[in-house]
Amino acid sequence: MKVKLRIKRFERGKDREPYWAEYEVEAEPTDRLLDALHAVKWYQDGTLAFRRSCAHGVCGSDAMLINGVNRLACKVLLKDLGQRITVEPMRGFAVIKDLVVEFDRFMEKYRLVEPYLKAGSEPPAKERLQTPEERERFDDTTKCILCGACTTSCPSFWSNPDYLGPAAIVQAHRFLFDSRDEATAERLVVLGARDGVWRCRTIYNCTDACPRGIEVTRAIGEVKKALLLGKR
């Protein structure tokens, strides 16, 4: 079937304004949007720039705005998008080129929540024990692939780029609720600061955008509750 792609193009340093470019490709309904983008880049316009790697929804490289919603280009099939598709870069980060945005600041927010286990005590010779129930408690937030779809779908983030954002909070949640982590108090300080969880307005764009199906807003809510009432 024929698919019309309307892609927002822009090159930093060269273009003053972004502009729309239209392409038509021949594709199968079961093809991924990424396949269509490749068809454009490889056979029509080699200047089109986008990030991608694993092409099956695990590495998180190709998050972008597709038909007005944040998705991973490699996880959405053409049959679910229709024959006229609009593709734009994620919002809220400066565009470098076409569908590629500045991502360093996103990784900085990740680093701010100190996303590594702080276990305090000396580790045992073998593994620290953890029951399946304890493991289950934070299972959801271990799935995060740092794709950025959640943070860049959040109106609170759009209006305030200093907000930690859903992704960083999800990563903090993963440690907060890991029974082996002992740094609860210091983690909550960062999360309870002005640009921490309290910027969340319970909008749910993040949960809808997450390609891994993580209940992002719920995780943020659990952190809010931990701040108010104590952990668990």
Place this chain on the structure above:
Amino acid sequence: MEAVYHRYDAVIVGGGGAGLMAAVNLAGQEVAVLSKLYPVRSHTGTAQGGIGAALGNVEEDHWEWHMFDTVKGSDYLADQDATEILAREAVETVYELEHWGLPFSRTPDGKIAQRRFGGHTREFGKAPVHRSCYAADRTGHMILQTLYQQCIKNRVKFFDEYLVLDLLLEGQRTAGVVALSIADGQLHVFHAKAVLLATGGCGRIYQITSNAHALTGDGMALALRAGVPLEDMEFFQFHPTGIYKLGILITEGARGEGGKLFNGRGERFMERYAPTLLDLAPRDIISRAIYRELRQGHGVEGKWYVHLDLRHLGREVIETKLPDITDFVRTYLGIDPITEPIPVQPTAHYAMGGVPTDVSGRVVVDEKNTVLPGLYAAGECACVSVHGANRLGTNSLVDILVFGRRAGRDMGRYVGEAELPPLPAQPEERARALLARLREGPNGDGRAESVAALRDELQREMMDKASVFRTGESLAEVREQVRALQERYQQVRVQDRGWVFNTDLVEAVELGFLLDVAEVTVEAALARQESRGAHYREDFPQRDDVKWLKHSLGRRTASGALELSYKPVTITRFQPQERKY
């Protein structure tokens, strides 16, 4: 533009499991990690099934059994001193990961959970054993993240989205690398005492592959161009269960949990090919079995795939133990593994060969294992060799961590002792010339080759003639085709002439790497007149230990031709036997 100059003690090329593990073990030194992707995008993150270690949490297990399974799985080509280290150090490596916070799945009594996996047995081959330590079916994702988190904790310096174009040697010592900063097209020279190549595999030489687009054999090609030989390139593993036509991996863990393979006639065909281990036989055995079934017309509905049936496992097991692959199957095939069988076919998965190293990760450049001072390699791009002619599942995650750590530690020792060699004159010249040629075209006369066209042809021909089944004829043909493509590559000109985030240029550079790697692969495969592990020659279907129990080394000579030589296999505990399952 002038190249930007940096000075470090050590530079790590590649931000996957091996590179990050080395970085953590070098923390405190002047080390920089260069990665053409953000490290969290590395392919380590897509590993699903688990990391193999003889913890013995679910049933009795010993590292000696693990070592035996690995050696037998390698069709006796693995260097057993290295394999012993792999099996032994696997245990402490897994505990270290857990201490760093890796969220392993757990047994009811709180220990790290383990499951069965292809080729892993108890008591030297008696029956499958629970050896694979897993985190649902996203073990690789958790390992990559945990390592990156440790790098953050240790304040490792990263240069993200830097593509390394050239390896710099001064005399016979490592002097650094030249890299392209993808965001702005600027060249960077990294002057360093030690360089670790940890760039992963090269599955993109094939059309149907589980590998990410980024896996273009960069480190292997860089080493080759610097005069270093590549070892055992003829051994490329085809994973039996990739999603039909897409190549996306369905983990062996699905069979570890009890999944079974059926052909179009509803037969559990592995009964005929591996009566003891059945669907948990090593991957090369199963891939060939599937191809044989397909060639006989036993594909489902006559098509080129068989069925992986998980239905009998039940909803509970599928959704808790195999959630990610359930998602893949639902997303890409629109079917539910709980109620329908999954169409699968072999997919190009893993390069057993690569840059030859000793057990400390130091690159060795000839049959006598002469070390090239300062150059290291670890992970899939290296060949120690622990996997020989075929790799067992879960062993790659062990490999990258054990040898990533060893390489990192030896690099730490080396930079403490060695002096910084001078840079060659005009260190960025070769890289600059390559980019100029790709950008302008060789003649600027308009007639130019396209990256995509050449790459499509390479992938198609390699899949057709140098994949699961090979013959002298098919290999000779594809060798000519690759050589012709190498010629045409000299005429490639990119469409995108910009400097900012020019992925057209990146792909053009990567195509060059793919062609180099494919050339050595085909040359080595043509020369090896036997079948062993993943390398199967229909014209030489038997294993020949008398003539071929040796590692191949493919080197590019000064004239540009490829020259093959061989070195012996280190055998310690296990004498080669017939490989039956």
Place this chain on the structure above:
Amino acid sequence: MYRGGAGQWAWILHRVTGVGVLLFLLIHILDTGLVLFGAEVYDRVVKIYTHPLFRVGEVGLAAAVLYHALNGIRITLLDFYPELSGRQRELFYGVVALFVLLFLPGAYLMLRPLF
């Protein structure tokens, strides 16, 4: 416009009604404050509010307060019971349903004197 789902619309309406009610309050404080300028000024201004247009405006105000209160309860529930998040869409539909149920009769009663 980002094509967000129910959650985004719930928030947009919550923000609009919140700002709207706030504006009303400010104006109301100002107009009540006119009392300081004497009964005549105050009466004259307040008489403007008897115009039918303002009656309709009051209905709008009632709608804003009602929606904001109902959705406010929804958000409070979701904040204290994050496990309900899986049902946030249904809760929003519930808010809309309750709104219609309560607003329609109320609007009718408020507008009837005009006809």
